[in-house]
Amino acid sequence: MKKKFLNLGKQPITNSFLKDIDTKTINKEYFYNLSVGFNNKNYLVSLMNHVDPKKQFTNQYAHRASQSKTMRESFKKTAKKLKERFKPNNCLEIGSNDGVFIKNFKKKQIIAVEPCTNLAKITQSEGYKTYGKFWNKKIASIIKKKHRKFDLIFSANTISHIPNLDEVFKSVSMVLKEEGVFVFEDPYIGSVIQNNSYDQFYDEHVHLFSLISISKIVSKAQLKVFDAEITKNHGGSICFYVCRKDSKSIETKRLKLLKKKEIKQGLHKLKTYQKFSNRVAESRKKLVQLLKDLKKKNKKIISYGATYKSATIFNYCNIGKELIDYVVDTTPNKQGKFTPGKHIPIISPEIGFDSSVDYAFLGAWNFKREIQAKEKNFINRGGKFIIHVPKVKII
Ligand code: TYD
Numbered sequence: 001m002k003k004k005f006l007n008l009g010k011q012p013i014t015n016s017f018l019k020d021i022d023t024k025t026i027n028k029e030y031f032y033n034l035s036v037g038f039n040n041k042n043y044l045v046s047l048m049n050h051v052d053p054k055k056q057f058t059n060q061y062a063h064r065a066s067q068s069k070t071m072r073e074s075f076k077k078t079a080k081k082l083k084e085r086f087k088p089n090n091c092l093e094i095g096s097n098d099g100v101f102i103k104n105f106k107k108k109q110i111i112a113v114e115p116c117t118n119l120a121k122i123t124q125s126e127g128y129k130t131y132g133k134f135w136n137k138k139i140a141s142i143i144k145k146k147h148r149k150f151d152l153i154f155s156a157n158t159i160s161h162i163p164n165l166d167e168v169f170k171s172v173s174m175v176l177k178e179e180g181v182f183v184f185e186d187p188y189i190g191s192v193i194q195n196n197s198y199d200q201f202y203d204e205h206v207h208l209f210s211l212i213s214i215s216k217i218v219s220k221a222q223l224k225v226f227d228a229e230i231t232k233n234h235g236g237s238i239c240f241y242v243c244r245k246d247s248k249s250i251e252t253k254r255l256k257l258l259k260k261k262e263i264k265q266g267l268h269k270l271k272t273y274q275k276f277s278n279r280v281a282e283s284r285k286k287l288v289q290l291l292k293d294l295k296k297k298n299k300k301i302i303s304y305g306a307t308y309k310s311a312t313i314f315n316y317c318n319i320g321k322e323l324i325d326y327v328v329d330t331t332p333n334k335q336g337k338f339t340p341g342k343h344i345p346i347i348s349p350e351i352g353f354d355s356s357v358d359y360a361f362l363g364a365w366n367f368k369r370e371i372q373a374k375e376k377n378f379i380n381r382g383g384k385f386i387i388h389v390p391k392v393k394i395i
Helices: 023-028 069-086 117-125 137-147 165-175 189-195 211-219 253-265 270-296 308-317 365-374 376-380
Strands: 002-012 031-039 045-047 091-094 110-113 150-156 176-187 223-231 237-244 301-304 359-362 384-387
Touching: 002 270, 002 308, 031 270, 069 150, 069 176, 069 365, 110 137, 137 165, 150 165, 165 176, 165 211, 165 223, 176 189, 176 223, 189 253, 189 270, 211 223, 211 237, 211 253, 223 253, 270 301, 270 308, 270 384, 359 365, 365 376, 365 384
Parallel strands: 091 110, 091 150, 150 176, 301 359, 359 384
Antiparallel strands: 002 031, 031 045, 176 237, 223 237
C-alpha cells in the first residue's frame, strides 16, 4: 500500500544538537534511514519508518516558536482571525511549544497540551494550564473529565509529527463540541513538490499532508474538512478546518478549488512523487558543486539558521565543516553546540556573521525576507545568500 519514492539516507534526529563532539558522544549518536513513501489508498505521504517520539520530544527540546518575529506575528494574526470567525468560549491547543499561540488568549479561555516538559513548564509557570503529555486518547479522556468539550481546538506543526493519525482524530472527536471546530496547520506536500523543498522531510515530519489525504483520514473519526487554505508559514503550509460529519458547516468554495488544484498537480499519483525524487537528486548535485566551486575560490561559506531542515540537507548531501565553516543561529540553546550528524559548530550571529563571511547558505530559507531585511549590511558589502529552493542559486 505504501510505496517508497525517496531515500534521503542515514539521518540523525534533527533536534539532537550535540554539546560535545568527543568520540564517546559521536559513537552514541542515533541514526536511522530516512525514506519516504506514498500510500495510494489514502494519498498520504509519510516516512517509511518513524523514530520513537520519546526520543524526539524530550525535556531538552530546543525549538522555541516565540523566537521568530515572523512566527509571533503569524500566530497573533491567526488567533485574531479564529476568534472573529468562530467566537470560541473555550479552546484547547495541541502542541503549544513555548506558548506563542495561547498567549493571544485569556488564561481562563485556553488550555494546552505539550509533550516537551521543558516547554510545558514555561507556559504552566505563566499561568496557562498546560498538560506535559503526548496527545492521545488517554490525555483526551482526562481533559474531557476536567474541562469538558471545546468550541475550538487548534494545533500548528504538531499533527504531522504524530505517527498514529487515527488515534489523533478519534481523540480530537472525544473533546470537540457538537458544532466545535478543529483547526490545524502543518507543512504542505503541494508546496514541497512545487518548491523542491525536500528538506521538509526529517524525523519530526512523519507525514506531509494534502487536502485529499486528510479528507480521507478524518472521515474515519466521523469528522469532515469543511475549509482549507494554503499559508506561507514554514515555506508553505496547509491549514485545515475540521468539524463533525453531522455539523451544519458547509464546504467552502476555496476548499473545492483546492481539491481540484491538487488533482491537477497530481498529488494522488505515485508518478508525481517519483519525478520529484529525481529533482531532489539533481538539487543535491548542484548544491554540492556550487559549494565546492566557491571553496576552490577561497570563499568563506557559513549557514544561516541551525534549522532541522538543514540537517536533512547536510546529511543527505554529505556537507560538513570542509564546506560550511559554521552555522549562525539566534537561539541561545543551540549556540555552542554542533549540528546533528555533520557536527558543524553553531554560534551566535553577533559573533559569527562578520565581515569575513562571503556566502551564507539559507538554512532558514523560510525566513528569507526577515533575514534579508535584517542583514542589509551583509548584502550591501557584497555578501551573498545561497538558497536551494525552488532551485539552487546565489541570491
Ligand atoms: P525553523 O523555521 O523552526 O525551521 P526548522 O523547523 O527547519 O528548524 O527554524 C528557524 C531557525 O533559524 C531557528 O533556529 C532560529 C533561526 N533564525 C535565526 O537564527 N535568525 C533569524 O533571523 C531567523 C528568522 C531565524
